[in-house]
Amino acid sequence: QVQLVESGGDVVKPGGSLRLSCAGSGFLFSDYYMSWIRQAPGEGLEWVSYINGTGSFTSYADSVKGRFTISRDNAKNSLYLEMNSLTAEDTAVYYCARGVPGGHYFQYWGQGTLVTVSA
Amino acid sequence: DIVMTQSPDSLTVSLGERATFNCKSSQNLLYRSNNKEYLAWYQQKPGQPPRLLIYWASTRDSGVPDRFSGSGSGTDFTLTIDNLQAEDVAVYYCHQYFNTPYTFGQGTKLEIK
Numbered sequence: 001q002v003q004l005v006e007s008g009g010d011v012v013k014p015g016g017s018l019r020l021s022c023a024g025s026g027f028l029f030s031d032y033y034m035s036w037i038r039q040a041p042g043e044g045l046e047w048v049s050y051i052n053g054t055g056s057f058t059s060y061a062d063s064v065k066g067r068f069t070i071s072r073d074n075a076k077n078s079l080y081l082e083m084n085s086l087t088a089e090d091t092a093v094y095y096c097a098r099g100v101p102g103g104h105y106f107q108y109w110g111q112g113t114l115v116t117v118s119a
Numbered sequence: 120d121i122v123m124t125q126s127p128d129s130l131t132v133s134l135g136e137r138a139t140f141n142c143k144s145s146q147n148l149l150y151r152s153n154n155k156e157y158l159a160w161y162q163q164k165p166g167q168p169p170r171l172l173i174y175w176a177s178t179r180d181s182g183v184p185d186r187f188s189g190s191g192s193g194t195d196f197t198l199t200i201d202n203l204q205a206e207d208v209a210v211y212y213c214h215q216y217f218n219t220p221y222t223f224g225q226g227t228k229l230e231i232k
Contacts, residue, residue: 035221045161045169045212047221059219095168104216105159107180109168 002026002108004096009113016086016117022079022096022110030054030074033099035106036081038092038115048094049081050104063089086117121146121215125224132203133232140198140227142213147193148176150217157217160189160198163226164209172211173198205231 008020022034035050049060049070058070069082079096093114097106122145132138140160148157156176161169171180173189176196186201200207208231213224 044226045163045214045223047219047223050219050221061220100174103155103157103174104221105171105174105214106161106169107171107174109170112168 002098004098004108004110006094006096006110006113009094009115011116011118012086013119014087014117017082017084018086018115020081020083020094020096020113020115022081024077024079024096024098027098029072029077031101033104034070034072034079035097035099035104036070036079037095037097037106037109038090039095039112040089040092043092046092050099051079083115086115088117091115091117120220121148121217121222123213123215123222123224125211125213125227127227128225129228129230131230131232134203134205136203138200138203138207138229140211140213140229142191142196142198142224144194144196144215146217148196148215148217149193156192156196157215158189158191158196159214159216161212161214162207162209163212169212200229203231 003025005023036048051058051070067085071080093112095112096110098108124143126141158176160173163169177189210226
């Protein structure tokens with residue numbers, strides 16, 4: 001069965017950096033667009049970024065553009081999110097999610113990893 | 120950016136009754152080349168990730184009970200839950216994937232009366 005497992009969440013100081021990982025299994029990882037979606041405490045869902053199957057195309061929300069970088073290693077069935085210049089507004093649970101060919105709705109989600117930006 | 124607005128913000132319904140959730144987009148979500156509406160619905164229970172319920176506005180995902188149905192087109196969409204069960208208590212989100220940035224509605228919280 002499809003599984004997505006995030007890791008890397010931590011407490012980090014404002015201005016700091018963090019790298020999140022997402023390990024996929026149960027499907028051919030390279031065939032699928034992958035996204036990061038975040039949810040601030042008690043708030044709704046915010047799409048952050050996506051990457052295509054080969055890693056040749058990426059897209060970002062304006063709120064993270066220039067600070068976050070999405071990447072993938074298909075040989076390791078892994079998705080990454082490099083986060084720099086973190087602020088308190090980046091505090092959230094970060095989910096990785098798998099899309100489907102031809103439609104970027106999110107069919108499978110990981111359990112999420114918590115990033116807390118605090119002095 | 121496409122703005123997704125859900126109503127109401129919260130909903131209280133009796134067991135066995137019908138719950139209706141509304142979602143309005145600021146732009147048409149119909150892609151004319153394939154005649155598909157780029158709208159999905161998710162259910163999120165406390166402490167859990169969201170679960171996909173409906174995609175292409177009206178297609179139920181695998182394993183979703185047929186009590187859940189989606190409808191609508193263009194800019195106005197509806198999620199309906201018939202014969203409400205206690206396990207349906209959750210927050211429900213609509214989501215447009217017509218173009219980036221992909222956006223979600225603010226959510227509707229469903230409670231049992």
